[in-house]
Amino acid sequence: MKPTLRFAVFVVVSLFCGVLVVNTLTDPMTGRSVPYRAVFTDVAGLQPGSEVTVAGVRVGTVTEVAARGGLAEVDFEVVAEQPVPATGLAVIRYADLTGARALALTPGQGGPPLAPGATIPVERTRPALDLTALLNGFKPLFDTLEPAQVNQLAGEIVAVFQGEGGTVSALLTRIVSLTDALASRDEVIGEVIDNLNSVLGTVQQRREDLRGLVDGLGRLAAETAASRQEIAAAIDSGSEVAGSLARLLDGLGPQLSRDVRSVQDVTSMLVRNQSQIDGAVQDMPAFLNALDRATSYGSWANVYLCNLGVAVDGVQADLGAGPHTEVCR
Template identity: 40%
Template sequence: MRSITGPLLKSIAFVVVTVLATGVLAVVIANGSSGGGSSYVALFSDATSLNVGDDVRMAGVRIGTVTDVTIQDHRTARVGLSVEPDVRLARTVRAILRYRNLVGQRYVALDQGSGSPADALPVGSTIGLDRTQPALDLTVLFNGFQPLFTALSPQDVNSLSYEIIQVFQGEGGSVQTLVSQTATFTQTLASKDQVIGQVIDNLNTVLTTVNARSEQLSAMLVTLQQLTSGLAADRAQIGSAISSIGSLTTSVGGLVQDSRAPLRSSIDGLGAVSGTLSTTPQLDQFLGTLPVKLDALGRTTSYGSWMNFYLCSVTGRIPVPQGYYGGVGAKPVEARCRG
């Protein structure tokens, strides 16, 4: 029995210590607070990436947590703060959002300002927009360093970015550290001076070529501007013309669709006529006598813009008088009609 009691007690003690250590670790990770605190409200123009449970710090020391982040008046971020009861905030206190790391986590930094904690800010008070400051806009900041970052390795970029954030937030070791980091990266750039020099040479060549043709380039730009202005002035007519073209296309498409069957029939008939004419002897005879006929026709019309005809004979039948259906007519007597 004694041999079991010892190991059992040791196991229970190990489990208890492990559970307590896990609980403490969970509280630390969750940014939990060990007790109640004094509540305040801070208004920010931008509280992007600030979450409930993030730290509230003063002089770098954690004194509370963020309890609430909501929107107010559709334009202002309302941030609830819980500060340890033994920390007194001056009426001139300022709340500043700062980056905790490059991952994007943030915290609220409190600065007492020029006031004294003896003139304390009442619990539950609101720190207005005139005494708050949003986090540094990393997009604008890093866009300025973009040419430098393109020539650095990812590890160097991360290191330099962190130093830049720390310095601009007033938390870095000093500007000297930033300058030291920049010097190291500058050496990296210096090792690539041949590539940079080649790029500059190529750019100079391009600029020289463009400069030598400045007049043509200027004329092209002026002409392009005039063309653009003309098109802009005629935009109504152009739009109307495009609409009309669309209507015309639709109409032509309908016309072709409607005439497709008759056109096919006409083409088939033309083929049949061509085949018939090619095998008819009368056509050859007509074409053979056509010059003689045209010559005679030319003589006939040579007197003016009219044609002279000589009537050789007329035949017919008339029903007058009633019951008479005799023939009438004239026999040819002239020699020209006997030929």
């Protein structure tokens, strides 16, 4: 085969493969198409070449995206075989997990098809969902939940938007149950906030005292650090004193044991003679009164014979007759 023919075959095969790759990547629509236009408030992520779908099936392509009068106008084409209901909605949705967008047409309430070249007004269009704004809206809720609950809720949100499980109503039900759980603790949260306000108010009123306390603690720490050698020496001295006291107690051990035993003997004797001791204590006031009368005339004891009787061989003689002193009376 001649080199020229070989080159020609190579060029034809290369062109065929290139067209095949381009068609595979772009997936162009075949057959006649009908142009339409839709007006949106936001078309972030949508660009020329994005898909136009009906019930998830690709039926067209976005041809142009432009901003006019503060709104976004999207021109798109739909295959002629696919009617576009005049009452339907044009919604921008996520086409895949990479963030690409697609223009979805909903059937609406039926009715006659939209005329070719007609414009879908902004009242019947819906902009793309901003996941960042959505998740930021859940941030106050996430702040009050445990990490495991946040992960579960975020997983459910992602699953809903990926179409892998759950519905929006189920997701909202989960959110409502979580908010109900938080609402049931409203009184406790309110009490905690009130208590915190009270504590902060007290701290605010005593801020000067608190500042003085902190300053005093700082000075104490500084002086303690400066005197750490003296403190260490005092601790060592305390250890020596404790050792000396232990040695002293060891030396007093035998004598102290004998003294304790002697005290036990004395207390046992007192317990055995408790009745006699009680009688002596009861008679003590009378004895003290008599002793007081006997010693009331000086610092000595006076003895008076107020009555004297003598008996000799059966004969009784009483010598106590006559006047008596005041002591005898």
